[in-house]
Amino acid sequence: MITCVLHYTIDPRQIDAFERFAREWIRLVGDHGGIHHGYFLPAEGASDRAEALFSFPSLAAYERYRARFGTDPEFIAADRIRDESGCVIRYERTFMRPLLPSD
Template sequence: MITCVVEYVIDPRKIDAFERFARRWMDLVQRHGGTHHGYFLPAEGASDRALALFSFPSLAAYEEYRTLFGVDPDFVAADRIRDESDCVLRYERTFMRPLLPGDLG
């Protein structure tokens, strides 16, 4: 399993647009073989940071999902929310290998 951690710097004045964007991507990940662990939005402290975590069974499965970017109409529509609203100022993806409670021992 591989988990993608996406760190966002967002425009806090456009949190509603970011939430629309996030809801679309959660659905897309789930529909295309991944498990979305959610978006984590500002609550207290820094108001311009957000995180997303989602997993795929393998890097190959993630790469197959990525082939839909810019091609599949649902993916294009999800990105259009981000692009037209400018709710995301920048983001960075990191891939991690989870160690889960079931992996103990």
């Protein structure tokens, strides 16, 4: 399993647009073989930070999902929310492998 951790700098004035953007990506990750662990939005402290985590069974599965960017109409529409609203100022993507509790 590989987990993608996204660190966002967001425009706090565009939090509603960011939530619409996030809900679309939660759905798209699930529709294309991944497990979305959620978006984590500002509650206290810095109001311009958000995080997201999602996993795929392998790097190859993630790469099949990534191949849809820029070509799949649903992926393009989800990115349009971000682009038109300006809700995301910057983001960084890191890949991690989870260490899960043992039974």
